[in-house]
Amino acid sequence: MKYSTRDKILDAVYKLVYINGCNGTSIDMILKECSIPKGSLYHYFKSKKEMVLTVVKERIAPKMHEFYDLEKVKKEDGVDIMVRAILKVSQKEELVKFGCPLNRLNQEMSPVDDDFAKAINFIYDRMKSDILSALKDSSIKADVDLDSLAQFIIATVWGSLSLSPRHSSIKRYLNTINHLVSYLESLKY
Amino acid sequence: MKYSTRDKILDAVYKLVYINGCNGTSIDMILKECSIPKGSLYHYFKSKKEMVLTVVKERIAPKMHEFYDLEKVKKEDGVDIMVRAILKVSQKEELVKFGCPLNRLNQEMSPVDDDFAKAINFIYDRMKSDILSALKDSSIKADVDLDSLAQFIIATVWGSLSLSPRHSSIKRYLNTINHLVSYLESLKY
DNA sequence: TTTAGTTTAGACTATTTGGTCTAGTGGAGG
DNA sequence: CCTCCACTAGACCAAATAGTCTAAACTAAA
Secondary structure, eight states: OOOOHHHHHHHHHHHHHHHHOSTTOOHHHHHHHHTOOHHHHHHHOSSHHHHHHHHIIIIIHHHHHHHHOSOOOSOOOHHHHHHHHHHHGGGOHHHHHHOOHHHHHHHHHTTTOHHHHHHHHHHHHHHHHHHHHHHHTSOBOTTSOHHHHHHHHHHHHHHHHHTTTTSOOHHHHHHHHHHHHHHHHHTBO | OOOOHHHHHHHHHHHHHHHHOSTTOOHHHHHHHHTOOHHHHHHHOSSHHHHHHHHIIIIIHHHHHHHHOSOOOSOOOHHHHHHHHHHHGGGOHHHHHHOOHHHHHHHHHTTTOHHHHHHHHHHHHHHHHHHHHHHHTSOBOTTSOHHHHHHHHHHHHHHHHHTTTTSOOHHHHHHHHHHHHHHHHHTBO
16 A cells, blocks of 8 residues: 555645644645655645645544544444543544644634635534434433534533643543533433 | 824734734734834834734733633622623624634644743633632532633633634524533532 | 934845746556 | 656745844934
8 A cells, every 4th residue: 555645745734734733834844744846746736725625624524523433333322422532532642732623723714714614614514413413312301402512512622622732631631521521411311 | 192103013913913823914914904114013023923922911911811800809609700701701702703812822823832832821820720719719519620620611611712713603602601601500509 | 402212114135935837757558 | 668647856936924224203301
């Protein structure tokens, strides 16, 4: 299985943009990171923007999906599935250190670029609706508004991670998120 | 009362950096925004970095403080003070639209610049300890860990705001934050 | 009114930026 | 072996970038 130039580029861009932000990452940094000449880069992508947008779709989207799409197969309580997913986040070192890549890019680019806003929003919506369907399939009391709860879960996890990189650590993340878990448990009938 | 050049600069930088980010804001944009020549700008600040760092200390810090420092004078339950502060956030249009300015700058700059990390962390710590003291002076059950609760509150508010600018609105913010309020209420004895 | 210091003014510079262009190279199919 | 085309290579470019410098215009105090 060969490691294609295109993949090399996308991996490098993902990594650099994740840490330095989109505006903080220059073409030269990317070229240096993956040791390819400029010609190759512009052979695969027509602009920097298209490159980063591709990273959103082909790198960030799957990573986001991976997080909450754990074995739904089992007939398990939706809340428990969610809780396990949220706790699992702590195992991803980079997440605790740098926060959610989607959230970071959202904050940087959405206010100033509609194409980014759309692409990011798309992923966000899918994530939210998947969380929603997990919650629907759970023992949560009937009077709880699940839509806002799904949003609350995302907000809290993103927020906990965004205290990074200076204020957070795995332990701290878990302490913080523990309150979310208690709250979710308290909503069961 | 005159509107000094220095203040004009800081206001412009605050506004531009808030929306476009630090790397997304050029010196020329700043000059144009406040219609001053380059000489003046570099008379007051020796570099762009120093300028933005000054904005953190003289613009963002007071704004953050203003939010949670509401009439503590009254002998009121700390939780109620917090809840009122959190709800009040929704009245600040720009907050709901663009998120918390401290959080945004934190995510962009902290991973790549220690001076920013320190300055931002300083404000964060002060905010957290103020929240903590409000919580200590409240009717929250004794077995609740207040430190992590303070962190949870910040994380949730920041997270709710960071769903912006594409996913949020005042209504949505309140819906989301409503879960936080319920949780806080449930912690009272 | 002179003087000294602060503030304004903007032309100028060196570097970095994203992006183009043309020439070559390598490997798969004929 | 040849041919063709995807890919590599990096020199080159115009624009934007942060920051410098010198001169002038204020302003307040003597």
